[in-house]
Amino acid sequence: MTFKALITVTLRPSILDTQGKAAEHALEQLGYQQLSNVRIGKHIELLVEANSALDAELMVRNAAEKLLSNPVMENYTVALQPA
Amino acid sequence: MTFKALITVTLRPSILDTQGKAAEHALEQLGYQQLSNVRIGKHIELLVEANSALDAELMVRNAAEKLLSNPVMENYTVALQPA
Known part of the structure; x- marks a missing residue:
């Protein structure tokens, strides 16, 4: 049988997310002050x-x-669904 | 109110996913022939x-x-959930 797997990989909460920080800073510059804690x-x-x-x-x-x-x-x- | 947003960004199906191809090739080398069509x-x-x-x-x-x-x-x- 064939399945489709969706895998989400996230940095552990204790690890600094530099990519997320950069996106957050850019969002702030664009006027999105209501968006915070960006993690990628x-x-x-x-x-x-x-x-x-x-x-x-x-x-x-x-x-x-x-x-x-x-x-x-x-x-x-990991989440599996029928392919 | 504070919400948590989960955003999933995927390459359009018509675009070649070089990162996915590299992962697929590496998986094959490791013996995972049953895994295919990797998209990242x-x-x-x-x-x-x-x-x-x-x-x-x-x-x-x-x-x-x-x-x-x-x-x-x-x-x-985009999926929203209570923070």
Whole structure:
């Protein structure tokens, strides 16, 4: 079966998000003072070929830990849906 | 009221995703042949100060179009939740 996996990778809250700070500063310059605490992470979509949703999720989590995220600095969440 | 906005920015399907291709190739090298069609976008979280959810969403969509995404190459979705 084919599943679509949505992986969200975010910096851990204790890690300074320089990209987010830059975006926040730019938003402020554009007049968006009401927007704050900008944090920027990654949104990854991919297709998984697996026998079951459980197999698919395990494989994606494994790949997220090994390659798609940096476990020292980042958290990730995985959501599966039918492809 | 304060809302939390989650913005997902993805490359339009017709645009070649070089970062996704690189990740896909690396996954293949690691033995994940079952993972394919990797697309990598941005996940942005921020806080919005607004009088209503509608005001908050309009402001975030405006900011997404002006600064957080590139409307020529990218699509975005906005989801609001209570902060």
